[in-house]
Amino acid sequence: MPHPPLKNKSSALFVERRSRRWHTDGMTAIQGARERARREVTAAIKSEARDRIAAEGAAQLSLRAVSRNLGMASSALYRYFPSRxxxxxxxxxxxxxxxxxxxxxxxxxxxxxxxxxxxxxxxxxxxxxxxxxxxxxxxxxxxxxxxxxxxxxxxxxxxxxxxxxxxxxxxxxxxxxxxxxxxxxxxxxxxxxxxxxxxxxxxxxxxxxxxxxxxxxxxxxxxxxxxxxxxxxxxxxxxxxxxxxxxxxxxxxxxxxxx
Amino acid sequence: MPHPPLKNKSSALFVERRSRRWHTDGMTAIQGARERARREVTAAIKSEARDRIAAEGAAQLSLRAVSRNLGMASSALYRYFPSRxxxxxxxxxxxxxxxxxxxxxxxxxxxxxxxxxxxxxxxxxxxxxxxxxxxxxxxxxxxxxxxxxxxxxxxxxxxxxxxxxxxxxxxxxxxxxxxxxxxxxxxxxxxxxxxxxxxxxxxxxxxxxxxxxxxxxxxxxxxxxxxxxxxxxxxxxxxxxxxxxxxxxxxxxxxxxxx
DNA sequence: CACAAAGGAGAGCGCTGCTCACTCATTCCG
DNA sequence: CGGAATGAGTGAGCAGCGCTCTCCTTTGTG
Structure with missing residues (x-):
């Protein structure tokens, strides 16, 4: 397991994404497709990661493999989780x-x-x-x-x-x-x-x-x-x-x- | 941790080294400098590996780091242990x-x-x-x-x-x-x-x-x-x-x- | 509509485990 | 004793990894 630094770098509990402020006016609760997509992709990543862990164990978990199985570039995964x-x-x-x-x-x-x-x-x-x-x-x-x-x-x-x-x-x-x-x-x-x-x-x-x-x-x-x-x-x-x-x-x- | 195959490949409990047959005649128990050196290097590798594990944990153990600290090429280490x-x-x-x-x-x-x-x-x-x-x-x-x-x-x-x-x-x-x-x-x-x-x-x-x-x-x-x-x-x-x-x-x- | 933000893509860095010739010293044996 | 076999060690190289950077497209907002 390379990830050479690993010094618990970005441990600020994932990316700080200030939640979209909730308008108090009549705006509906749809909250946009973006948020929904983000939640879905995040869930898909975790699900795929769980599958891979079940298949090979946590030590062998690789972000690249997860991203491959999800059909996305490995770098895109870092938009959701800043590190393995x-x-x-x-x-x-x-x-x-x-x-x-x-x-x-x-x-x-x-x-x-x-x-x-x-x-x-x-x-x-x-x-x-x-x-x-x-x-x-x-x-x-x-x-x-x-x-x-x-x-x-x-x-x-x-x-x-x-x-x-x-x-x-x-x-x-x-x-x-x-x-x-x-x-x-x-x-x-x-x-x-x-x-x-x-x-x-x-x-x-x-x-x-x-x-x-x-x-x-x-x-x-x-x-x-x-x-x-x-x-x-x-x-x-x-x-x-x-x-x-x-x-x-x-x-x-x-x-x-x-x- | 890459080691991509990892299929417990060489699990035949390390390299098969037929032990030098023990001459029954008056040969002394010195057994040559080679065997001695092998035992010493093996022990040094394990000791260094233990040190590194104590410092960074087993997941971060790297053969290359061990070999570096021992002043030998990483490939030489495979003469002693066929895999991480x-x-x-x-x-x-x-x-x-x-x-x-x-x-x-x-x-x-x-x-x-x-x-x-x-x-x-x-x-x-x-x-x-x-x-x-x-x-x-x-x-x-x-x-x-x-x-x-x-x-x-x-x-x-x-x-x-x-x-x-x-x-x-x-x-x-x-x-x-x-x-x-x-x-x-x-x-x-x-x-x-x-x-x-x-x-x-x-x-x-x-x-x-x-x-x-x-x-x-x-x-x-x-x-x-x-x-x-x-x-x-x-x-x-x-x-x-x-x-x-x-x-x-x-x-x-x-x-x-x-x- | 213009603009900013978010998500995604691809290249690239340095690291890893591991393999493959290839050299050199030691040891075995006729 | 001397050639042959064996063992230890080297350095280059492959593919995979985590992660970063730059660039581009999509999306939502004023």
């Missing part, structure tokens, strides 16, 4: 949102599971299913950080949807008085303090030990899914992966105090 | 071995911790410490699979040293009669069967539920470490990461039945 890394960043944000939406699915669907532990399991199963269905996009967000490191910031919001889904299940159980204590005794003081601050900001009312346990479970869940997606469980768990995952995730729920 | 991916594979194997050695450290050192749970903690702490000290090499083995996918096979042996260290702790506890049951009831039958087969092959005598729990813990541990190394815990856990890790790993040990 910015395109990747956009795809990462999309992937975060897609995974987050999948995780939230069981919580907003018509018939959410009744017990907290079952809701927890449903969220984790959704995460696993999405990751197995979109391995390269999962790799984009939970594999090696691909832009030079320190990609986050812009990805901050979408990247928190999965842990917030896990927190929502736990907080819900707590509010209904069903959340038990975290087995095995309280965390050390430093952890307790930081978990309490975290809970105060993001999950008001949640006991600090539960918050710490959920935070750990988030990473553990991701590790479990990554092992499946990245093939680390090849020749280890083969036939019973789904049951193994559900069993492990249930034990994690118990380790948090979810009934 | 093969060099990366060699580095991956080395990283697996280094991590495995770190993990085994507490078990072979002069004064191993006494209780199984403390040995478990010591192994996990060693893994974490190595990963934080060698983030790019950790990314090489637990980030996005970098050669075209399906890298394993050659990495099979070295890649199992960490889980085997975890198994060793658990098996040792079991043999001394100290291993408790896995809390939360037995796994479903399919998991039980596969875990039993796994235990029969790699940890004779270990109860299948314990085997399943250790297998899960391996992935969970890796996820926990990866979150720290890859910056996923930024703005989540900051001050108390070490305590948080130790606390979580202790809870995992309890979840396996280690006293």
């Amino acid at each position: 890394d910015d395109l990747l960043t956009a795809l990462i944000i999309d992937a975060y949102n897609a995974l987050g939406e999948a995780a939230e699915g069981p919580l907003v669907s018509g018939d959410p599971p009744e017990s907290p532990a079952e809701r927890w399991l449903a969220v984790c199963l959704s995460v696993r299913e999405w990751a197995l269905d979109h391995p390269h996009e999962f790799a984009l967000i939970h594999g090696t950080p691909v832009p030079g490191y320190a990609a986050p910031q812009e990805t901050g919001g979408p990247g928190t949807r999965v842990p917030f889904a896990l927190i929502a299940v736990t907080l819900d159980a707590h509010r209904s008085g069903a959340l038990g204590p975290v087995p095995g005794g309280p965390p050390p003081p430093a952890v307790l303090a930081e978990a309490a601050a975290l809970a105060a900001e993001h999950a008001p009312g949640l006991p600090a030990p539960s918050m710490a346990a959920v935070t750990a479970a988030w990473a553990q869940l991701t590790g479990l899914v990554a092992f499946e997606v990245f093939g680390q469980y090849t020749h280890v768990i083969e036939e019973s992966r789904a049951e193994f995952f559900a069993y492990t995730v249930r034990r994690m729920a118990a380790g948090i105090g979810l009934p | 991916d093969d060099l990366l594979t060699a580095l991956i194997i080395d990283a697996y071995n280094a991590l495995g050695e770190a993990a085994e450290g507490p078990l072979v050192s002069g004064d191993p911790p006494e209780s199984p749970a403390e040995r478990w903690l010591a192994v996990c702490l060693s893994v974490r410490e190595w990963a934080l000290d060698h983030p790019h090499e950790f990314a090489l083995i637990h980030g996005t699979p970098v050669p075209g996918y399906a890298a394993p096979q050659e990495t099979g042996g070295p890649g199992t040293r960490v889980p085997f260290a975890l198994i060793a702790v658990t098996l040792d506890a079991h043999r001394s009669g100290a291993l408790g049951p896995v809390p939360g009831g037995p796994p479903p039958p399919a998991v039980l069967a596969e875990a039993a087969a796994l235990a029969a092959e790699h940890a004779p005598g270990l109860p299948a539920p314990s085997m399943a729990a250790v297998t899960a813990a391996w992935a969970q541990l890796t996820g926990l470490v990866a979150f720290e190394v890859f910056g996923q815990y930024t703005h989540v856990i900051e001050e108390s990461r070490a305590e948080f890790f130790a606390y979580t790993v202790r809870r995992m040990a309890a979840g396996i039945g280690l006293p």
Whole structure:
């Protein structure tokens, strides 16, 4: 992968295009064919890039190949994404949102599971299913950080949807008085303090030990899914992966105090 | 990253060099200056490549840069590694071995911790410490699979040293009669069967539920470490990461039945 | 209608992985 | 011992890459 400078150059979250000011008079909302075309081309680029990533992996993603398949000059692509890394960043944000939406699915669907532990399991199963269905996009967000490191910031919001889904299940159980204590005794003081601050900001009312346990479970869940997606469980768990995952995730729920 | 074909071309684990047959007569073990030089140059290439990976990440690793820093023509490098991916594979194997050695450290050192749970903690702490000290090499083995996918096979042996260290702790506890049951009831039958087969092959005598729990813990541990190394815990856990890790790993040990 | 802005095209720079003669030193063997 | 085979190293060169620049066409606006 050449792109020699790569110093996170144009990281001002894509080209600054001041949105066309919205006339307050009777002008219709058509907004011109140009804006529409821009949105469509942007979507086409991302879609083609996703296809190519699914075919060859993110490391092999090439702007020239994308532009070729789209029938446009490679230089035209830079009107939409100022660098290869910015395109990747956009795809990462999309992937975060897609995974987050999948995780939230069981919580907003018509018939959410009744017990907290079952809701927890449903969220984790959704995460696993999405990751197995979109391995390269999962790799984009939970594999090696691909832009030079320190990609986050812009990805901050979408990247928190999965842990917030896990927190929502736990907080819900707590509010209904069903959340038990975290087995095995309280965390050390430093952890307790930081978990309490975290809970105060993001999950008001949640006991600090539960918050710490959920935070750990988030990473553990991701590790479990990554092992499946990245093939680390090849020749280890083969036939019973789904049951193994559900069993492990249930034990994690118990380790948090979810009934 | 161009390397356009990349079809895992020369994956016959590097250049086939029939080892100089070992004369059974009184020939000394010097083996000629050539072999020695070859080993030294190979090591220098890998060392320089490791340096460059530590400086810029594996994605930016370039054979030409390595050869430049070594003062040799880029084409000469292909006498040692037939492709960039093969060099990366060699580095991956080395990283697996280094991590495995770190993990085994507490078990072979002069004064191993006494209780199984403390040995478990010591192994996990060693893994974490190595990963934080060698983030790019950790990314090489637990980030996005970098050669075209399906890298394993050659990495099979070295890649199992960490889980085997975890198994060793658990098996040792079991043999001394100290291993408790896995809390939360037995796994479903399919998991039980596969875990039993796994235990029969790699940890004779270990109860299948314990085997399943250790297998899960391996992935969970890796996820926990990866979150720290890859910056996923930024703005989540900051001050108390070490305590948080130790606390979580202790809870995992309890979840396996280690006293 | 005139003009500015946006989108697109093509050439070109420096980099990359990799191949191909070709040289030179070392090693093997009759 | 001396010719032959082998291995290491070189430099040129190919095609692909990210990215920039200049130029031209299309589109929307006052």
